[in-house]
Amino acid sequence: MPRLTSAQVKDLPKEDALIILPIGATEQHGPHLPVYTDTILVETVLNEAFQHISKEENIWTLPAIPFGKSDEHMDRPGTFSFSFDTLKSILLDLSRGVQANGFRKLLLFNGHGGNIDTLKLVARQVKIETGLMVFIINVGGLTIPESIIPEEEMFMGIHGGDYETSLIMSSYPEWVHEDKLPTEVPKLAEMSKYLRFQKGNFAWTINDVSESGILGNAKLATKEKGDALYWEHGKELASCILDILEFEICKVLGDSIIQETEAGKVK
Ligand SMILES: [Zn+2]
Numbered sequence: 001m002p003r004l005t006s007a008q009v010k011d012l013p014k015e016d017a018l019i020i021l022p023i024g025a026t027e028q029h030g031p032h033l034p035v036y037t038d039t040i041l042v043e044t045v046l047n048e049a050f051q052h053i054s055k056e057e058n059i060w061t062l063p064a065i066p067f068g069k070s071d072e073h074m075d076r077p078g079t080f081s082f083s084f085d086t087l088k089s090i091l092l093d094l095s096r097g098v099q100a101n102g103f104r105k106l107l108l109f110n111g112h113g114g115n116i117d118t119l120k121l122v123a124r125q126v127k128i129e130t131g132l133m134v135f136i137i138n139v140g141g142l143t144i145p146e147s148i149i150p151e152e153e154m155f156m157g158i159h160g161g162d163y164e165t166s167l168i169m170s171s172y173p174e175w176v177h178e179d180k181l182p183t184e185v186p187k188l189a190e191m192s193k194y195l196r197f198q199k200g201n202f203a204w205t206i207n208d209v210s211e212s213g214i215l216g217n218a219k220l221a222t223k224e225k226g227d228a229l230y231w232e233h234g235k236e237l238a239s240c241i242l243d244i245l246e247f248e249i250c251k252v253l254g255d256s257i258i259q260e261t262e263a264g265k266v267k
Contacts (some may be wrong), residue, residue, distance in 0.1 A: 001060040014102040017058040025068035025112035028076035030160035030214035031180040035078035039066045042111030044171045048234025068115040091122040099130040107135045161216015170226025181218040
């Protein structure tokens with residue numbers, strides 16, 4: 001959308017359009033990755049997805065928000081975080097703008113795990129307040145084939161490990177410090193059967209779980225893995241986006257619901 005004029009935006013067919021708002025972060029990613037890692041991921045995966053989507057489709061991307069809620073990394077240099085309230089307000093304001101411009105569908109495409117909870121809360125509030133259809137896709141929620149990243153690594157490698165390092169090696173190789181690739185895996189598996197970072201979560205900041213600032217094994221990373229991940233993510237995201245383009249929330253309810261009333265069954 002940034003290349004369009006005001007008049008061109010006015011003339012877009014709004015009814016069947018999809019607006020995508022990418023959301024990243026600027027935060028420490030260990031001794032080897034740039035602080036812009038999550039914003040790079042969200043922008044690059046989205047660009048990859050557009051390689052699989054016809055230019056004729058009525059899909060428009062807003063500029064990425066390069067900051068997120070990164071208070072779990074607050075003590076480390078290079079972290080610039082919105083508070084929960086700030087991120088919430090920014091997302092609400094931009095969503096109201098999407099509605100004011102006449103659009104009906106908004107996809108929040110997110111590259112940072114620390115944003116997820118805020119996005120879920122805001123998405124429902126926006127839906128109730130504006131009537132927009134709001135969708136959320138997280139880069140971290142896209143399928144990661146085990147053939148590319150081993151299962152043990154995905155178990156704990158949620159920040160600056162094999163996965164993210166491979167992706168940045170693919171898109172910005174000159175920004176990766178290959179002489180400083182760390183490995184750090186917290187002792188959770190020895191301490192608890194169910195406390196992890198996805199299922200059975202607990203409130204943490206990076207100082208509780210990592211000295212180096214990463215979780216995972218960056219030494220496993222390669223550019224080739226990153227290329228393969230972008231390809232897989234691009235294909236999957238493209239198919240999610242096309243799915244969303246067709247989706248209408250008013251059709252979710254079946255038309256054959258039977259309600260029991262005092263007067264009898266009403267179809
Ligand atoms: Zn990250």
